[in-house]
Amino acid sequence: MDTHDLLTMGEVTRRSGYAASAVRYYESQGLIQARRSAGGQRTFERSVLRRLAFIRAAANVGLSLDEIKAELDCLPGDRTPTKADWARMSKHWRRRLEEQIHALERLRDNLDSCIGCGCLSLQRCRISNPNDAAAAQSAGAAYLPKVLRRDPPRRRA
Amino acid sequence: MDTHDLLTMGEVTRRSGYAASAVRYYESQGLIQARRSAGGQRTFERSVLRRLAFIRAAANVGLSLDEIKAELDCLPGDRTPTKADWARMSKHWRRRLEEQIHALERLRDNLDSCIGCGCLSLQRCRISNPNDAAAAQSAGAAYLPKVLRRDPPRRRA
DNA sequence: CCTTGATCTCAAGTTCACTTTAGGTTGAAT
DNA sequence: ATTCAACCTAAAGTGAACTTGAGATCAAGG
Numbered sequence: 001m002d003t004h005d006l007l008t009m010g011e012v013t014r015r016s017g018y019a020a021s022a023v024r025y026y027e028s029q030g031l032i033q034a035r036r037s038a039g040g041q042r043t044f045e046r047s048v049l050r051r052l053a054f055i056r057a058a059a060n061v062g063l064s065l066d067e068i069k070a071e072l073d074c075l076p077g078d079r080t081p082t083k084a085d086w087a088r089m090s091k092h093w094r095r096r097l098e099e100q101i102h103a104l105e106r107l108r109d110n111l112d113s114c115i116g117c118g119c120l121s122l123q124r125c126r127i128s129n130p131n132d133a134a135a136a137q138s139a140g141a142a143y144l145p146k147v148l149r150r151d152p153p154r155r156r157a
Numbered sequence: 158m159d160t161h162d163l164l165t166m167g168e169v170t171r172r173s174g175y176a177a178s179a180v181r182y183y184e185s186q187g188l189i190q191a192r193r194s195a196g197g198q199r200t201f202e203r204s205v206l207r208r209l210a211f212i213r214a215a216a217n218v219g220l221s222l223d224e225i226k227a228e229l230d231c232l233p234g235d236r237t238p239t240k241a242d243w244a245r246m247s248k249h250w251r252r253r254l255e256e257q258i259h260a261l262e263r264l265r266d267n268l269d270s271c272i273g274c275g276c277l278s279l280q281r282c283r284i285s286n287p288n289d290a291a292a293a294q295s296a297g298a299a300y301l302p303k304v305l306r307r308d309p310p311r312r313r314a
Numbered sequence: 315c316c317t318t319g320a321t322c323t324c325a326a327g328t329t330c331a332c333t334t335t336a337g338g339t340t341g342a343a344t
Numbered sequence: 345a346t347t348c349a350a351c352c353t354a355a356a357g358t359g360a361a362c363t364t365g366a367g368a369t370c371a372a373g374g
Contacts, residue, residue, distance in 0.1 A: 009321065020321080021363055029361095039370045041321055060264060065361070097265040101258055107218060108254040111247050166351065177351080178333055186331095196340045198351055222331070 006035070006043040016052040023052070031055060031069050061093045062100065163192070163200040173209040180209070188212060188226050218250045219257065 013020050026032050027042070032051050034042040051072065058068045071092070075085055170177050183189045184199070189208050191199040208229065215225045228249070232242055 019363075022361085024322090025362055037370085039322090041370065059361095094265060097261050101261045101265070104254050104258045104261070108251060108258070111218075111251055111254070167349095176333075179331080181352090182332060194340085196351090197353095198340065216331095 005046065007046060007048070009042050009044075012044050012048060012052070015049055017056075018052055026052075026055065026065075029065060029069065031065065031072060058093070062096055063093075162203065164203060164205070166199050166201075169201050169205060169209070172206055174213070175209055183209070183212065183222075186222060186226065188222065188229060215250070219253060220250075 007015075009020055009023065012018075012023055016023070018026075023032070024042075027034050032044075032048050032055075034044050034048070037043055054072065055068055058071065059065075063071070071089055164172075166177055166180065169175075169180055173180070175183075180189070181199075184191050189201075189205050189212075191201050191205070194200055211229065212222075212225055215228065216222075220228070228246055
């Protein structure tokens with residue numbers, strides 16, 4: 001079935017797991033490229049599958065599309081990533097993951113100390129009200145950026 | 158200054174750290190309640206500050222407003238949460254945090270094994286392409302829900 | 315040739331948690 | 345009485361990452 005070198009949209013969606021709309025969106029954002037058939041339909045080089053796999057992995061690590069685009073732009077052309085490419089990127093990702101993990105652990109540990117110390121009022125709890133004048137003394141807040149949501153709008157398969 | 162029992166919007170915003178628009182939004186969503194003055198301006202009971210502190214803490218733990226509302230609805234009325242209330246909720250939160258932490262650790266460890274084993278192609282990497290027929294054999298995907306973003310649209314103070 | 319399914323474009327809609335805008339009202343001090 | 349900060353409402357906007365819808369076209373089999 002794949003005696004020719006170019007993939008159709010259908011093949012790409014089946015093999016990447018992305019919806020056609022997502023693939024078109026990524027193309028519109030410059031994350032991937034497509035050629036066109038005589039009739040205007042997209043044809044993809046096989047390497048687009050690698051790019052899409054990369055996009056998914058990076059998205060799972062929490063990178064925004066802009067960040068992913070920046071990383072993709074660093075891999076010159078469509079060559080297979082070298083060991084050095086991969087090492088650099090995974091270092092980047094690993095750091096991101098470690099940060100996320102530590103932020104969550106701090107939060108969890110605060111929770112522990114709250115329940116441990118019987119801090120029931122939430123009035124001066126470090127994981128909550130930071131700006132109340134009454135709590136101003138206990139400084140060092142543990143702010144966290146937005147964290148993951150249950151059931152995010154991310155369909156599988 | 159607080160010889161009377163009811164708080165104005167200004168006092169609430171100053172003491173909670175939330176913008177007035179956010180406070181109004183929470184009221185519209187049924188997370189907090191407000192009375193009205195003769196002229197139609199909001200007045201809040203002091204307990205609203207505790208609710209707002211709770212909302213912030215829960216949001217930091219990653220709960221959606223709907224979930225937070227559900228938890229708030231479990232605390233009957235506006236009584237100060239008992240030790241049991243707090244224990245129950247913090248157990249809930251702690252579980253949420255543990256799940257998030259473990260998901261991230263799995264991802265990080267996959268990253269380690271990728272770079273360790275020289276899995277450079279991303280073709281059958283467990284943290285990426287799960288649906289490609291070529292990777293179908295390596296089952297057990299490590300899907301992750303959406304994770305935190307850098308610089309989320311969350312202003313401080 | 316005809317049908318059917320795959321694909322196309324473009325605009326608009328979705329979700330979440332708010333903010334911003336526009337224009338009008340209140341209430342406390344002078 | 346006047347002023348003016350503080351407050352009000354309703355509707356629309358934001359951003360990320362896509363999806364959905366409408367309506368048209370393409371490609372391949374029969």
